Structure formats: structure tokens, C-alpha cells
């Protein structure tokens with residue numbers, strides 16, 4: 001089995017799955033649990049994101065020479081999915097707008113993608129730490145401020161998702177600093193040595209990936225889901 005040497009990051013736009021045939025193929029290729037999850041979603045866009053994000057994971061595993069047919073998942077205490085089979089590979093998934101993100105790593109990893117829209121002041125007030133709000137306020141240019149807002153959001157979520165704690169981790173109780181790559185500071189001033197890597201997609205999305213062991217790979221693997229589907233075995237096995 002080829003384990004990843006470092007953290008590899010994949011992204012894709014799921015609009016291609018608006019095509020009925022491609023959607024049906026993605027559904028067929030999905031795990032049983034992914035299918036169930038997808039069927040519970042109301043909007044067509046959410047269903048495409050749900051199927052698309054698992055396609056990315058399968059593509060990543062395939063790139064490592066791993067057998068996606070026998071892949072099985074489990075769920076951590078707070079809902080973070082992990083692979084039972086193949087062993088030794090960690091992953092994390094995220095979706096936003098029309099895009100999906102998947103990080104695959106030999107170590108525990110967290111990732112987040114955010115579509116850049118309008119700033120939501122309620123989010124900053126409720127979830128950002130004082131230093132993060134200060135950074136935002138100090139930003140003179142509105143466009144820069146918007147970008148910084150989504151960078152901070154993605155960085156915080158990627159750290160939260162690394163820990164797997166979900167909303168049990170108070171988001172305002174730790175601070176990320178987009179200028180300093182490798183620390184998260186907790187409320188009591190303790191600096192956690194973590195590595196972040198940020199990516200942007202077409203100026204419309206900000207992504208962040210967080211890992212404790214080393215910096216995630218610099219290049220984002222942008223995938224075409226129609227191509228990914230063409231290279232996958234079309235069975236729906238395994239499941240969360």
C-alpha cells in the first residue's frame with residue numbers, strides 16, 4: 001500500500017454533476033452511506049456537493065494506488081469521518097458554493113473551503129477571537145477585508161476540523177494569525193504548533209488545510225469530476 005508522504009489537497013467544481021448522466025454515475029460510484037446521506041439532502045446543489053466530495057476522496061486514494069472498492073469508514077465521537085480501510089490514511093472533506101475540497105494525509109488533518117461572499121458581521125462577532133476582529137477592523141480596503149474575513153474563517157474551521165471536536169471547540173477561544181503560518185494561540189496564551197496552508201480558487205474561494213506534523217503540499221490538485229468518474233470503478237460499496 002502506498003501511503004501519502006505528506007498532506008495532499010484536492011479541489012473540484014461540482015457543476016458538472018448537474019448533467020443527469022454524470023450525476024447518476026457519481027451516485028453509482030458512491031458508498032452506501034454517502035448515497036443515503038445524499039438522498040436526505042433537499043437541494044440539488046447540496047446533493048452534487050455531497051457526491052462530488054466523495055469522488056475527490058476516491059481520486060486521492062486511487063492516486064496513492066489504494067483500492068477504493070474495499071474502502072470503509074467510521075465516525076469519530078464528534079462526527080469526524082475516518083477511514084477504517086485502507087488503514088494509515090487520514091482525510092478531511094469540505095464543501096461550499098459549487099466547490100469541494102479534500103485533504104489526504106498520513107496524519108490527522110482538517111480542511112475548509114469558503115466561498116467569498118459578503119462579510120457576515122454576526123460570524124465575526126460570535127466566533128472570531130478579539131485579535132482576529134482587530135485584524136479585520138484594521139483593514140482599510142473593503143475588498144481586502146472581505147478576503148481576510150474568509151481567510152480567517154477557513155483557517156479557524158480547518159483547525160477545528162483537525163481536532164475533530166466540531167462545535168465543542170469554542171471558536172472564539174483560539175486565535176489564528178494569517179500572517180504567521182504555524183501557530184494557533186489559545187485563550188490562556190498557549191501557542192499550539194500547527195501548520196496551515198492556504199489556497200484560493202479563481203478569486204472566489206478561500207481554502208485552508210491544517211496539520212500538526214508538517215506543512216500541507218503547496219499545489220492544489222484541481223480535478224475535473226467527469227474525468228475522475230471515468231477512471232473510477234462504478235460500484236457502490238463500503239460506507240460510513
Ligand SMILES: CC(C)(COP(=O)(O)OP(=O)(O)OC[C@H]1O[C@@H](n2cnc3c(N)ncnc32)[C@H](O)[C@@H]1OP(=O)(O)O)[C@@H](O)C(=O)NCCC(=O)NCCS
Pocket residue numbers: 050053078079080081092093094095096111112113123127128153156157160161162163164165166167171
Ligand atoms: C461539521 C463541522 C465541523 C463543519 O461543518 P461545515 O463548516 O458546515 O461544513 P464543511 O463542508 O466544511 O465540512 C463538512 C464535512 O466535514 C466532515 N466532518 C463532519 N464532522 C466533523 C468533525 N467533527 N471534525 C472534522 N470534520 C468533520 C464531514 O466529512 C463533512 O462532510 P460530509 O458530511 O459531506 O461528509 C461543524 O462543526 C460545523 O457546523 N461547523 C460550523 C462552524 C461555524 O459556524 N463556524 C463559523 C465561522 S468561524
